[in-house]
Amino acid sequence: MPSRQIYRPYKGPSGGWGSARSVGNILRREGNPASAGLALTRQNKVDGFQCVSCAWIKPATPLPFEFCENGAKATAWEITSHRCTPEFFKDHTVTELLTWDDYHLEQAGRLTHPMRYDGDQDKYIPVSWGRAIEEIAAELLAVKDPKNVVFYSSGRSSNEVSYIYGLFARLYGNNNLPDSSNMCHETTSVALPHSIGVPVGTVTLEDFAKTECILFFGQNAGSNSPRILHPLQEARRRGVPIITYNPLRERGLERFTNPQSPQEMLTGEETTISSSYNQVRIGGDLAALTGVCKALIELDEQKRQAHEAAILDWEFIKEHCHGFESFIQWLSRQNWLTIERESGLRREALTATAVTYSSAKTAIAVYGMGLTQHRAGVETVRMLANLLLLKGNIGKTGAGICPVRGHSNVQGQRTVGITEKPELVPLKRLAEQYSFEPPSEKGLDTIEACEAILDGKIRAFVMLGGNFARAVPDRVRMEKAWRHMNLTINIATKLNRSQLLPGKISYILPVLGRTEIDKTSKGPQSLSMEDTSGCIHGNRGVRTPASPHLISETRLIAELAKATLSENSKVPWGKWMEDYSLIREAISKTYPDIFHDYESRMWEPGGFQRPLSARHRQWDTDTGKANFVTPTSLGEDRDLPDPGCDVFRLMTLRSNDQFNTTIYGYTDRFRGIHQTRDIVFMNPVDIERLNFSKGDQVELRTVARDGIERRHGDLTIIPYDIPIGCLGAYYPEANNLLPLEHYAIGSHTPAAKSIPVTIHKTGGRRMIV
Template sequence: MADQKIEFYKGPAGGWGALRSVTNALLRQDIPVKGAKTLLSANQPDGFDCPGCAWPDRNHASSFEFCENGVKAVAAEATARRADPALFAKHTVAELMAKSDFWLEDQGRLTHPMVYDAASDKYVAIEWDDAFALIAKHLNALPDPNRAIFYTSGRASNEAAFLYQLFVREYGTNNFPDCSNMCHEPSGSGMRPQFGVGKGTVTLDDFEKADAIFIFGQNPGTNHPRMLGELRAAHKRGARIVSFNPLRERGLERFADPQDKLEMATLGSTPISTHYFQLRVGGDFAVVKGMMKHLLEREDAGEQVLDHDFIATHTSGFEALEADLRAESWSVLVQESGLAEAQIREAADIYRNAPAVIACWGMGITQHQNSVATIQMIGNLLLMRGNVGRPGAGPCPVRGHSNVQGDRTMGIWEKPPTALLDRLQRVFGFEPPRAHGWDTVSSIQAMLDGKGKVFFALGGNFAAATPDTYETWKALRQCDLTVHVTTKLNRSHVVHGREALILPCLGRTEIDMQAGGVQGVTVEDSMSMVHLSHGMNAPASPQLLSEPAIVARLAAATIGHRSKTPWLWLIEDYSRIRDKIEAVFDDFKDFNARVAVPGGFRLRNTASERVWNTASKKAGFFAHPVPVDTPSHRARARLRDTVVFTLLTTRSHDQYNTTIYGHDDRYRGVFGQRRVVFIHAEDIKALGMKDGDWVDIKTVWDDGHERRADRFKLVAYNIPRGNLAAYYPETNPLVPLASVALDAGTPASKSIPVVLVPHAVPAAAPAAADVALV
């Protein structure tokens, strides 16, 4: 582990630092040659889809695109390390529980299905048939199928997700918590009633045509590095790039493309943002509303600002929005945004003078109480000048995991549309359950209440990714059975039910051999491109099964006696699964033929055609008041004599979702540690503390339940006063289960009211990076 230090980074994102990081990642996993060869097949027509983020590859058939994040994901999956039965024989679950999240995943690829043995407090090997029989026994013994919960990670392929939702619905429930519930659920919840689709309308070609790109609540340098290539190209041709973020993020400032020989040789770089506005945490709503108010004022001054023809032909609700904007107070907008009125007007003028505008956003928007309303405000801004459904313009929610959007397309949703259920009934000959199921937060509550008894996870790290950590752990431990399909060991496997299984699966980079030969799977990226993925590495163990095979064999074991679906026949050749997908979803007509074409195909997006599948058959303007009654507002009102901060949780640069690749956050200057909290220098002084002091973080909530995360180092940082930032999952215990986005249910992890108190450091404190979440 690197020495612990704070040494602020002065270089650009990417560049030689990224290359060194890639080299270290490959060497660390003992695959310097194999890893490099594997990487050359990422996102290629005859290769595999990157298991990292959902940012698209241009035409999915281009030359290799360097991505530090993708390299780490591929290296972690293609590692030579093995978490085999011998590892579990050495450690009790109690011992594993005391290990850090980094240590758990660093043990390497799982090789055998494992079952928990309560007598020894260890996992021991089990045969696949016995594992499926155990799960089927529990599922079929439940008095009601709705007592079972089926979680889905965004890494599951379309084929696996389709079979999964089919099995679970034929079993009898719509309990489908998934990673969408924890990240971009508000995007769909806001966009569907506004545009008639829950997805972004733009493609990569639109980034070549945009005159301005507005980026809200997103850090592409860490979370979607390949996006920086598009932003770099846009900047070079003169597009305005406007970023709104409480933190100064290096990836939004400057970027050195590792594939640009001149830039690398000269240590040069390209600016990214032409304008950077550091608003307060959660201030995006007020900023966007202020921008729209400015546009109206310019119209009142005699300028032609709004696209009146578009508004009249394609939208509804503008009059109500207009009245609401005119009544809004500039003082409220300034106070709640954290920006000066002149800054808001400056941003609005950039938008006003740009013929075509794309608006991008990430979880810095979606993980707030008022995220749905904020997204609809961004949609309002685009609609005012007709920036939806034409070249170079449109909304662009940038999703995280590689197939999180595809999983939802395949039907992984606790609120299934009636049309989907009707089609499943017609194609497969069973009556699907019609009642809505539990999402992520309500699933946790159901387990706490004793209603959820079996928890099955198709990928992911539920125990680490979810809010209110210790309540979530309590919930999982109350289950009769917990099952996790996974490639590597993680926190969720040691926070288990009374009985527990770990089922190891193939990774995206590995050859999937079935009875019909080598199989490929499909995924859908953030821009609705569907493409085929083939692994190239030998499986980490001959014991591994593919995700489709695991789902099909479980279905056969559980409901095979009453199901008309030929589960085992379907997985002999995945083209058969795709034929069934085509039979259920009209947009997948000729699926197998279309996906065989290099680059795949794009699913239809009606909003990009200005066809509005909304209740009014028009795009909708939505008026919302500025949020002035958030948890932070209420906490400050209750504790007038106490300094209450608003904390946002974030990733380090050496992390993807809950996977910790290392203990460095290069761009923020943090090395060898993770328990740090970023804070304005003046706020440190106001607390009577100094940079480097240790503090405990406590949530301010009104339910009487203590939530705390102890021993974090203060790091003076360029962040607005009154705001803090710290890494998750270490800070997930601070997020109350009840703190969710209105009308979406997503945990509001980016706006937690907290206080800081001094921490008494023991004389021989453990290394911060070695402290487990517990």
């Protein structure tokens, strides 16, 4: 029996002293608490650097400490005093490093030198920048078909480097530009243009300050974007109802003590965030939203029959909307018993949401990957838009839809051309600007790139940030296939698992981080990023680079492009790598409606917002109006059975000590998990029904039709407040259970929030729980 107890329920609020201690711990662990603390005072400030963590809205008037617990961890992680030098790689083979966990790999510190894999030694060895760029260019030129090369990017890179990276790929000959958005909010990018004519949210911080109701779906604010808790707290203090739908009761959506408030920290004062908390069944959001819409229609009919004021905004619907009649007819055919079964919620709860929503003049709907990473994700997001349209809650102050983007510039890189979809890029303007014929064939998204790698079709993979092989579905199959590529290029700041799966030729190319001063022959350079509200902000690094051998992402991409591509006098790679304002000038010519006066506007307090037609009730849709979209069914996935049988719905989760695939530690404070990630959350009713006990060691197995065996074992059962028939396990460890073919219909976003699995006792020893 092990001596440590891995589960101790957490009774405190989100924020508070727990957050302060957690930040202090990571600052000390990374070895520079004083200098890191000073750097944090410049985070998310007008003349400072943008957070390297989430993309939450940057205010025009920031707080003295405009960062959250996770943002502070991300900064400490980047400005760590630890270094991953050539001596480190001399001491460790790749085979050995593959046995390390994610935390200890990245804890080796900042990469300091370019490295090339030596297969004979099974080690990475130092290489000069010149040789690395020369050999990579030669290998890219040797690929016979440009379509066999993938240019991936994470959401970390700036607008400037994203623009020239996308141009590099298209000049090379393809639109193979998958990015991290494919794995999270591609569903949003597909759903919203048809509904309201824009691919992003319509909400600003001003709207949060003026709204009368907030609907919150599938987003763990306390762990993933804690700064959102500030406007939520302010709204609750004004008496604004916040109605939450989420399978697990997350502490950040229950109670919050503001670490920025001395009074709250001294007194322990807490704010109740959710006025109503509905634990929807995994995959049940579409049915739940259907129920709320149906109840709202019924309430409106009752009011009109009583000759009272209508609840629906009939004037808005008549003037601005299309498809209303078909949608209403469909709603009338939906049975309440089916809605209750699919959602896991009672009719009374859904009607209560409708009643609260009906009494508010304005409302905001906030959501995260709890809606997007489902088979029915696209229809679910459109149903949320339907709910807002019923009361005219798009295009007026205090109202709108707010998808919370998970990475700090994943939205911005899409704005400047990182996409596999050529129709989303002004190809004609690029052709005129740079005198070439851009490829018009659709490129590979993340799922398609994975399929091509498994099929042996990809010769080279360029990874601009991120940890692709660790983040994608079907991890075991993907890791095996990854090694069969001829060339893998890892542009990174830290060591991660993807770099330890070298192709025939593999490079680790270390670059500057966002917090670091980027100085060229033209002086210190600035960058820009876009937040989740569509506002573009300037970024200036404040720290001395971690190593004199680092170069910027901008210089690296420009150097690779220069070495690889034919001479083109219209593309000034050399000038761009020295003066980033020239890149912004080029961006403004490609996207004049968005980026006019780019150089000055990005330094405005609060940034400048890209044009969002839906905010002005101008609908760039096929009908010229906002569209009510009728779903095809209420079910998440016909392959998923009802609760109570032996097949469960598994959702992957991030911990409080994590950002995407980056693991800051092995404590999930809010869920009470300590020093492990090998757990599965399970309802006590299911534990008893299957004759399990808390602390039992179990294995999860995917239920899939492709005949491939997928297992995730040595997991400890933790009894938890999660709906019956549902399970939770940590991402990315549980990614092996997610088949590539299990994705959102219409968007190819991996459906990681609802994986059909069975659970099996392994006979291992019981842990103390």
